[in-house]
Amino acid sequence: MFALTHEELQALWLTVKLASLVTFILLLISTPLAWWLAKSRSRFAPSISALVALPLVLPPSVLGFYFLIAFAPQGPIGQLSQWLGLGSLAFSFTGLVIASIVYSLPFVVQPIQNAFSTFPHEQLEAAATLGASPFKVFYSVVLPNVKVGLITGAVLGFAHTVGEFGVILMIGGNIPGETQVASVKIYEYVEAMDYSQAHRLSAILLVFSFVVLLAVYRFQKKVSVTGRD
Amino acid sequence: MTEANKNFINFNFEHAYTNFDFCFSAEVPAQGITAIWGQSGCGKSTLLRCIAGLEPQVKGELSINQHCMQDKQNFVPAHQRNIGYVFQQGALFAHLNVEENLTYGLNNYLANNKANSQQLTFTLESLVELMGLRYLLRRSVDKLSGGERQRVAIARALLSQPKLLLMDEPLAALDQQNKQALLKLLEQIKQQLKIPILYVSHDINEVCRLADHLLVIQDGKIVESGDLNSVLASLSQYQWMQEQVGVVLQGQVVANIADWQLDKINCHGTELLLANTRAEIGDNIRIRILAKDVSISREQQAQSSIVNRIACRIKAFAETASSTNMQLQLVIEDNQAESDDAYLLSTITRYSLEQLNLQINDLVYAQIKAVSIVS
Structure with missing residues (x-):
């Protein structure tokens, strides 16, 4: 039953590649952004929070539509990418990565931000008075304490990117090996009335998603019960 | 400056917050316990934070034994001041156990100063002994009582080998019994360790018990400063302190x-x-x-x-x-x-x-x- 075709394997591989790359970039962006949002008293902070959360409420088609416009050769991102020599981003893997970063941003920022804002500020000051440089404070006190938030953010970002469909359909189309991820492949099967093929791929995604979420909740529970891990 | 002025802490901090401004200026001896006493909200903790370097936006001057920590041109950041700080609730690291908490500052000191453990003023062994922490070393900090937390916090601060120890109402969160036990320990620290301590408190009984010198703060200003008895005598000038003279x-x-x-x-x-x-x-x-x-x-x-x-x-x-x-x-x-x-x-x-x-x-x-x- 799991004898997958070359195209299906390619779609799954592309999905994993996209989600991994997006998660990695998101962690780099989200950690400082979440720190700023948790600690800043700037009057711009609420606007930035709202912007970050937008992908939670916008229909993916809206997001995808704006990306399509922006990626067009006359669009702002399109012009930038041409100037950088990257060519057109629409219907390309790079375009998918950029759109997915925005699409999954709130899922990564919010758990990290929660972890930062519940983390007692006093411990940072205590570490400083104990002779720790700001860099040392960050990796020896902050990171271990927000580990749960970071892992939750990473897993949710990964899982949400795997589950992405609308945005990809709008800006990526359905190019095997370049933009045809698993969710789009399933859509293609359904359109072709090929339900048995769609079942297989859907079941794989269903099991995968369940296992990922189960792992996250078990981890969170373990940490909240013992306080350590 | 003469030799006699060498063992002093001099400071002058001035700042205006939206609803509170202060101007703290004094010279206190860099030995024994100097209590900083005042009603809550008078700014005594703020003064302590300024000295520790935790309020970098506050302009001012600070020197300890003639070493400049802060003036118009310079600002030594908190982590380079070598000043210990004991927070009201201990501020212990939740992800580390008691022993790891204790050695956190000690290891930083050894790494920052390329020192070895033979050159330490305060050793892990001696402080574990003095503060009675041996049975707690492997324990996680969320399993500690209030009194135990403060003992760990004090020992942790001392192990970072500070030149000066700041304590911000370390007994405020404790019940009467723990308070008495910790006061006894603070007296022993004072007698045995020869480290200057600035001790913030709103409790005159703690002050009378521990202090050699006293600063009285009222509405963001130091109104009295000197040795304990001369300050206690001078309180008669203030309406709100008549009872304490x-x-x-x-x-x-x-x-x-x-x-x-x-x-x-x-x-x-x-x-x-x-x-x-x-x-x-x-x-x-x-x-x-x-x-x-x-x-x-x-x-x-x-x-x-x-x-x-x-x-x-x-x-x-x-x-x-x-x-x-x-x-x-x-x-x-x-x-x-x-x-x-x-x-x-x-x-x-x-x-x-x-x-x-x-x-x-x-x-x-x-x-x-x-x-x-x-x-």
Whole structure:
């Protein structure tokens, strides 16, 4: 039953590649952004929070539509990418990565931000008075304490990117090996009335998603019960 | 600067927040315990934070033993100041156990100064012993009681080998029993470790028990500064502190009168009888006598219920914030040592002063209504 075709394997591989790359970039962006949002008293902070959360409420088609416009050769991102020599981003893997970063941003920022804002500020000051440089404070006190938030953010970002469909359909189309991820492949099967093929791929995604979420909740529970891990 | 000025902490901090401004300026000795006392919201914790370098937006100057920490051009960040800080709730690292908490600052010190553990002033071994932490070393910090947390926090701060230790109301969150135990430990630290301590508190009893020097803060300003007794005497100028005017004296328990359940205390050559000292014979204790509890008599009346009467000479008169009262400084007559510490304060009405026709150098009898034991 799991004898997958070359195209299906390619779609799954592309999905994993996209989600991994997006998660990695998101962690780099989200950690400082979440720190700023948790600690800043700037009057711009609420606007930035709202912007970050937008992908939670916008229909993916809206997001995808704006990306399509922006990626067009006359669009702002399109012009930038041409100037950088990257060519057109629409219907390309790079375009998918950029759109997915925005699409999954709130899922990564919010758990990290929660972890930062519940983390007692006093411990940072205590570490400083104990002779720790700001860099040392960050990796020896902050990171271990927000580990749960970071892992939750990473897993949710990964899982949400795997589950992405609308945005990809709008800006990526359905190019095997370049933009045809698993969710789009399933859509293609359904359109072709090929339900048995769609079942297989859907079941794989269903099991995968369940296992990922189960792992996250078990981890969170373990940490909240013992306080350590 | 002369050699004598070398062992001082000098600071001058000024800042205006939206609803609070302050200007703290003083010179305090870099030895013993200097208490910073004031009502809550007066800014005493802010002063401590400025000294620690935790308020980088505050402009000012700070030098410790002539080492500049902060002035118009320079700002040494908190992690390079080598000043220990004990927070009100301990601020222990939740992801580390007790031993890892203790060695956090110690390891930073060793790494930052490329020192080895033979050159340490405070060793892990000695502080674990002094603070009674051995049975806690492997424990996670969320399993500690309030008193245990503070003991770990104090030891952790000392292990970072600070030149100065700051304590921000370390006893505020503790119950009475833990408070007493920790006060005893703080006295031992003071005697054994020779590290200057700035101790913020709103509790005058803690201050009288521990402090050698005292800064009084009111509304963002240091209103009094000096050695404990001279500051306690000067409080009579402030309406809100009238009740606290008094002296703190050192005494030694010399005998126990079992029949009357009283202890005899030798205090600067004179003897006092006190109840409930909970001290053993030979113990040194600190006692506090408030000016309002001392009345004056011309004769050594035997017919009185007051147990403690001391012959004194009037040394000085001072105005108080109340126009009814005057404050008298009384030198204890029997005092052979003639140290400056051996005086009492008494608050009496102007009316009595007139009636008794009291003059400087007159011999009078101080009748002490109440003595509190602070340690």
